[in-house]
Amino acid sequence: MNDGFHFLDIVFFAMVAAFLVLRLRSVLGRRTGAERPPEQWVGDPEAVNNVVDLAAAKRSVSEPPNDSPAGQGLAAIRAADRGFDLDQFLGGARAAFEMILGAYAVGDKRTLQPLLAPEVYRHFADAIDARARNGETLFTELVGIRSVELVEARMEGSFAAVTVRMVSEQVNALLSHDGEVIEGSRDRVVDVVDQWTFRRDTKASDPNWALAATSTPEE
Template sequence: MNYSFEYIDIILLAMIAGFIFLRLRGILGKRTGFEGKAPEQFKEVLKNIKIEPQKKSNNIFDEQAQKEFIKGAKIAYETIITDFSDNDNKITNSKPLLDNEVYKQFSEALKERDSRGHYAEITFIGVNKAEIKEHKKSGNILNVTVNFIGEVITCIRDKDKKIISGDPEKIKKIYDTWVFSRDITSQNPNWQLVSILT
């Protein structure tokens, strides 16, 4: 009888071990797919596959840089134009966007307008189009010429609020060509308006 109990114990232990094995296989899975060395017939194919490391573009004004530039140029365009609608006839928000010569020209134009007792009303509608006409590098300086097509509502009034020019009810389309410049070696990422072409 003792022997029969031993056989039953062995059978029970074997069944438990089998159950555990099946459970582990179900949870962990089994080895499948190609995990060894490449078969001989693929070795020649694998020899011809070369993975080239991605090369960093040497062009400092590549397509991505141009897209980012245009976004900033549109903001600068709006900021500079709307700065002329301030009643104090002073350049405030756009001053960092202008180089010294352009800032001087704008300031003189505002002083002249102020001496006449005139002021501008400008409502900026938006930029219909902004595209890079050309970009040139001279030493460390990169100049980018941009064609803008914008829409504004604008008029000039005198001190009695009488309209001198423009129409406060009409949207006007404006065409501008501006040149922005930046020293590419500078830590300052900002561009400045250096010229307005006619």
């Protein structure tokens, strides 16, 4: 955020952030009772309540065939984590996408840190700091999410990794210090395709997942 924000602006954004966290916690953060002891990627103990439990929000989805790579990967994850549910995971991924996108747009690093793996957080934080140095702001409006689909599932040692493809409609514009549009448009809705990978240590008692990689798949 810019240093020139007035006190009332700060209070307003704090209230908005608190509302988003409470809204997410109404569908996230519940435990199934079947979790096992993760190496936790949370850097700020006071931000633990912001960590997204991707195994806790519901969404309908068709299971991949059992003999497909994704199906075999899911079987391996379920063998390591008996509480894993794909429908609930994808619902949580959808909620995490909304929260991360919003926090990145307003430069809320405190909210982002417990949701991201360290390397991903560094990239996000560097981009936020670069905007601040240049006096730039990012205008982002998430119009809607068309689909959230499983791409890949696999075990990496004790870590479960699940990659999802999300198609959304967004309005994005990078603005200069005086409000002029540098990139994008504040009036045009565009289709955005993202591919995000979430990881969790299945030997850990905490059920939370962290965003470990992002990419834009080639069409």
